[in-house]
Amino acid sequence: MADYKAPLRDMRFVLNEVFEVAKLWAELPALAEVVDAETASAVLEEAGKIIGGTIAPLNRSGDEEGCTWSAEGVKTPAGFPEAYRAYAEGGWVGVGGDPNYGGMGMPKAISAQVEEMVNAANLSFGLYPMLTAGACLSLNAHASEELKQKYLPNMYAGVWTGSMCLTEPHAGTDLGIIRTKAEPQADGSFKITGTKIFITGGEHDLAENIIHLVLAKLPDAPAGSKGISLFLVPKVLVNEDGSLGERNAVSCGSIEHKMGIKASATCVMNFDGATGWIVDAPNKGLAAMFTMMNYERLGVGIQGLASGERSYQSAVEYARERIQSRAPTGPVAKDKAADPIIVHPDVRRMLLTMKALNEGGRAFSTYVAMQLDTAKFSEAPEVRKRAEELVALLTPVAKAFLTDLGLEATVHGQQVFGGHGFIREWGQEQLVRDVRITQIYEGTNGIQALDLAGRKIVGSGGAFYKHFSDEIKAFAGSASAELAEFVEPLKAAVANLDDLTAWLLDSAKSNPNEIGAASVEYLQVFGYTAYAYMWALMARAALGKEGEDDFYASKLGTARFYFARLLPRIHSLTASVKAGSESLYLLDAEQF
């Protein structure tokens, strides 16, 4: 597999030339103090060095060795503890963390690029800091000042890691039926009892303590999701002076044997009257988790993009070197026995599909990250509200669409290698295995689609959608004539999505099955339309600069490919949505 090279040029293009993100930072006082274009560039450069040099080389060995469980604990593969220490010491775990507790305070638009790099380098490794950053977000937003002072600095510093304990054997999507109990104690703490499964980083040897955030029910809690509370449960209890004390009653019973991300420990966690502290008010646990979820879900989407990028880098290198057959128009490498496979139309189709999806995904995830930054830091209530609604609308799209396309991209990358793509040593098969989980965890992609179509579109009566649609129309309306080749198909795609959204709002009134029947394909039409907006924005930033260097010419060529070959996918997807739910219910359960 080719060495991983962080796509810094494209990241800078997206941040500085497409979105001119420094203008947004200058408008948000909390960010203006910590970041400008120059700092951002230096941060990305440094991240690229440590990630490419230290973490990427452990990707294959981590996959082959995997994690091992014993009664003493879980061992991560060779090199992981040292690499984690180097990553933590560089401040990368707390890159987006609150500076009041030792975080670096970078905007999401920057930490999103770091997430892409670390996950492209090594998806299993990337999960450890990602879960920690997610736990920190929940604590920072909802925990008492005392808990924040006690736990956040060591978590941002990577000395301690975090885990999110939601899932139970009988409760995954439907967290309302969890059974883990929390009993109040006289000193204000709680005793937590129950079993959680599939807990990423629940136990490992990377850090001296693990801070679990656990969903549980109080004795008098209302039934369902309204009766869930959130608790902080450390693996090792922390003394008043901050030193580590006794081991808490929490243990890892076993780890899962999985299709991919083998170097990420996926743990069964037993809480046997473990001591914990409540985060936020009783029964507000799901709301506290949701703070973290918009960030985390974007992060999982970025894992899809990251996998596609890693696969693309290897596939391009291979396609330039592997020689098979002659080009249809006659020999290109006349001095060789055959031409490099990059001459063949189908190989170009695969590579360009990967490139267009990856670069579209990078722009889209950066756009969503900027909305997260605006929602968090803007001092104008109206601006904040619009950004919050856009985040709510676009987060399920980012999670599901980027991960669906991440799998598609890695499968293309594997296919470019022919039989060698199926063989371990080239690394492409690992990317396909690893990326598959991103469609499943953090809420399956089916559930993301239901969230988009049900809660965000129908639930807001189309109001959240209107922000996005109006923004695209305003852009298209003010675009110069030279952009017509991109803007005209974009306008048509938005008109199609407007019409489909109206159809969804209308059909949801007549039959409760329509939302769930439409949701997955609706999300995909939404995603391709959103990428068309991104590609039109990128074309605007590149147009006129083609002569300067290949980067811009390549960008424009890829934009043209996207509009010609990928955007038309919306037509068949739209037809599927409009076919409605009827054909899904023609069989009884026994007839399957």
Ligand SMILES: Cc1cc2nc3c(=O)[nH]c(=O)nc-3n(C[C@H](O)[C@H](O)[C@H](O)COP(=O)(O)OP(=O)(O)OC[C@H]3O[C@@H](n4cnc5c(N)ncnc54)[C@H](O)[C@@H]3O)c2cc1C
């Ligand atoms: C490697 C790995 C790591 C994980 N890490 C964590 C972690 O760190 N912390 C944690 O708490 N959990 C974690 N999970 C759990 C993960 O989030 C769940 O597996 C996931 O949310 C799905 O839950 P489930 O497996 O119970 O599937 P189910 O909820 O049983 O779903 C089964 C199928 O039914 C569909 N379905 C369910 N309900 C509906 C509905 N209402 N409408 C339409 N379709 C529906 C689903 O989309 C899915 O296709 C992890 C899982 C894995 C495999």
